[in-house]
Amino acid sequence: MNADGFEIREATLAEVEAHHDALRPADPQLPTRNLAVTAFLALDTIGFGDSDAFGVNAANLATLRTFNLGADAVPDGYALPFYFYDEFIKFNGFYDDLTAMLADVDFQSSVQTREEMLNITAPTGTPYLLVRSSNQVAEGVLIMTPAHLDQLEPMLTTIHNECRKRYGVPAQEEFAMEVEFKITRQGTLVIKQARPWLY
Numbered sequence: 547m548n549a550d551g552f553e554i555r556e557a558t559l560a561e562v563e564a565h566h567d568a569l570r571p572a573d574p575q576l577p578t579r580n581l582a583v584t585a586f587l588a589l590d591t592i593g594f595g596d597s598d599a600f601g602v603n604a605a606n607l608a609t610l611r612t613f614n615l616g617a618d619a620v621p622d623g624y625a626l627p628f629y630f631y632d633e634f635i636k637f638n639g640f641y642d643d644l645t646a647m648l649a650d651v652d653f654q655s656s657v658q659t660r661e662e663m664l665n666i667t668a669p670t671g672t673p674y675l676l677v678r679s680s681n682q683v684a685e686g687v688l689i690m691t692p693a694h695l696d697q698l699e700p701m702l703t704t705i706h707n708e709c710r711k712r713y714g715v716p717a718q719e720e721f722a723m724e725v726e727f728k729i730t731r732q733g734t735l736v737i738k739q740a741r742p743w744l745y
Contacts, residue, residue, distance in 0.1 A: 583627040592625055594712050600625040606709070606740045613708055615701050620737045689729045697735050698727065705740050713742060 547553075557565075580599035587600075589608040597605035604625035611620045635641055652659040680689050690698070706723050715721040722743035728736050 579628045579632070581627075581629045581632055584629045586624045586626060589623055589625060596625075599627045599629075601628065602741055603739050607738075609709075609712065610705065610737055610740055613704050615704060615737065616697075618734050618736065619701065690735075691733075694729060694735050701735075701737065705737070709740065709742070 578598050583599040589604070589611060592600055592605060592608045593612075594605055594609045596608070600608075607620065607623075608625065611622075613620075647653050647663055650659075650663075653663055683689055702723075702725060705725060706721075709723050710717075710721050713721070723740050724743045725740045726738040728738055730736055
């Protein structure tokens with residue numbers, strides 16, 4: 547960008563890596579895990595502050611149920627605490643496997659090695675996230691009706707504004723929420739998940 551205009555082009559791999567390196571914290575960050583909670587709990591019994599035991603997705607989903615988005619707009623259910631994940635990993639010896647992977651020089655330096663060791667299948671054709679039709683309908687056909695779109699807009703606004711408050715992000719700073727939703731067989735718009743978008 548300059549005084550005469552701007553240019554849009556594909557970033558090089560080096561530029562992308564430099565951008566992410568600039569955003570990456572200098573010191574490792576390890577989220578706190580609360581393993582004291584050892585039971586499934588109903589979403590309506592947990593809240594925004596319980597992410598250390600249930601994860602951000604579950605805590606945010608529970609919080610969405612307090613936003614008065616409308617009947618059936620946010621599903622009811624239960625949250626599974628980290629305790630069960632930790633027990634599963636220990637029982638199967640996966641912590642030792644992960645420690646060995648992270649100590650492997652090739653794993654640290656080679657994307658191909660990481661994909662092979664983690665058994666990751668990379669998407670083909672494009673590195674970009676594609677916006678497309680649902681796989682439940684023909685190409686070019688939308689599941690969402692104009693009524694759904696009219697319903698979704700105020701829901702997204704409420705989620706954005708309420709979560710900005712809860713995360714304590716000042717109005718002058720960039721903030722966005724990534725929201726997953728679906729249309730049920732009965733034609734109901736349901737919010738599935740909401741999590742902060744990382745710039």
